[in-house]
Amino acid sequence: AAQSYELLTVENVPAYIAGRPALARLVDPATIRRVREVGDGNMNLVFAVETQGGPGVVLKQSMPYVRVDPEWPITPDRNRIEARVLAVHGEVAPGLVPALYDVDEERHVMALEDLSDHRVWRGLLNEGHRNEGVAADLGGYVARVAFGTSIFGLGAEAHKAAVAAAVNPELCEITEDLVFTEPYIEHEHNRILPANEADVAAYAGDPAVRTAIGMAKIAFMTHAEALIHGDLHTGSVLVRPEAPGAPRSTRAFDVEFAFYGPVGFDIGALWGNYVLAAARGFALGDEEHAAWVLGLAGETWDAFEREFTALWPERVDPRVYGDGVLAAYLARVRADAAAYGAAKAARRVIGFSRVTDIETLPEDVRAKAIRGVLHAARHLLTAPPTPSVFDGVGGLLAAATA
Numbered sequence: 001a002a003q004s005y006e007l008l009t010v011e012n013v014p015a016y017i018a019g020r021p022a023l024a025r026l027v028d029p030a031t032i033r034r035v036r037e038v039g040d041g042n043m044n045l046v047f048a049v050e051t052q053g054g055p056g057v058v059l060k061q062s063m064p065y066v067r068v069d070p071e072w073p074i075t076p077d078r079n080r081i082e083a084r085v086l087a088v089h090g091e092v093a094p095g096l097v098p099a100l101y102d103v104d105e106e107r108h109v110m111a112l113e114d115l116s117d118h119r120v121w122r123g124l125l126n127e128g129h130r131n132e133g134v135a136a137d138l139g140g141y142v143a144r145v146a147f148g149t150s151i152f153g154l155g156a157e158a159h160k161a162a163v164a165a166a167v168n169p170e171l172c173e174i175t176e177d178l179v180f181t182e183p184y185i186e187h188e189h190n191r192i193l194p195a196n197e198a199d200v201a202a203y204a205g206d207p208a209v210r211t212a213i214g215m216a217k218i219a220f221m222t223h224a225e226a227l228i229h230g231d232l233h234t235g236s237v238l239v240r241p242e243a244p245g246a247p248r249s250t251r252a253f254d255v256e257f258a259f260y261g262p263v264g265f266d267i268g269a270l271w272g273n274y275v276l277a278a279a280r281g282f283a284l285g286d287e288e289h290a291a292w293v294l295g296l297a298g299e300t301w302d303a304f305e306r307e308f309t310a311l312w313p314e315r316v317d318p319r320v321y322g323d324g325v326l327a328a329y330l331a332r333v334r335a336d337a338a339a340y341g342a343a344k345a346a347r348r349v350i351g352f353s354r355v356t357d358i359e360t361l362p363e364d365v366r367a368k369a370i371r372g373v374l375h376a377a378r379h380l381l382t383a384p385p386t387p388s389v390f391d392g393v394g395g396l397l398a399a400a401t402a
């Protein structure tokens, strides 16, 4: 893809900072001690800048293509879109996303709070750490965004303007393809172990699964409920465990896939990634860790419901949106989350963009974990969407990985 602006490098970052007054005020270029390229996501360049004795900063730059596949063009304007969403989420959910310091729309760079004392949650889960409270923090984050950016928090007119200002068609198309389409068709992106061919055929070929996925895709594309994160997997969460003198800190980051969509998609992304982490635990014989991970689904949900319900009295227009609406709305979000959780887990074991929870397992163990994930996904998509539907997941994962 054609590129008309200079990309950042470890070498040119200090000069870049010196040329941005808002940044140079924050980070004196003369004190820069080290610049590291730390991006390990699929999409962007990320640099961590350390200084002598002062705060550091993180720079995130978007190229006009996907980082892991330069032949795949994608708008670099995703950087501006992400920065805008980060500002909105920082308003409605303070302390739960990184602070935004600067946005450069010409070179598609944003400057963010240095969170190098945090770690990506997926890595912590893979290592067997049990960071209490993180799943609930994230339920609270989703609730604050779900309420604050919705018709309930904004009212009709502001909600319409916000929907119009937040369209993100290219990134949404990636999700539409990678999550809802490619795993269900023959596609060059799909990678299936010989031992899992029958499992994938049984899952993706089940008419009930296909109908549920089709319906979930329609809702994803048309239910403009709130300015959702859009990619809230455990690799999009930074955690600083509680330590003497430092409280726990949980931050959702990488909001470039944000758009006005169904709230259940964010809860479901977390649930789907809990399924993947638990499948790893069962496959490695650590049933205790797997059970703890599966308990996170209830913690996220309970915190979401608690926070959303606490915000409910502030809603715009209680004449129509009474408490019956609250109960019905929450029930629908939970049912949506089950379907999206399934879709998000299944895509990570069939299609493009895999996760370390599964990929770092030895092949024979991995095949069992994938089988468990597909059984769990099929259950979440096809069982009646009762409040306890997630309770069936543990048995299916355990049986497949025994």
Ligand code: SR1
Residues within 6 Å of the ligand: 042, 043, 066, 174, 175, 178, 231, 352, 353
């Ligand atoms: C082109 S790869 C896109 C994927 O990476 C992100 O993590 C999202 O999950 C997206 O589907």
Ligand code: MG
Residues within 6 Å of the ligand: 041, 042, 231, 236, 254
């Ligand atoms: Mg990401």
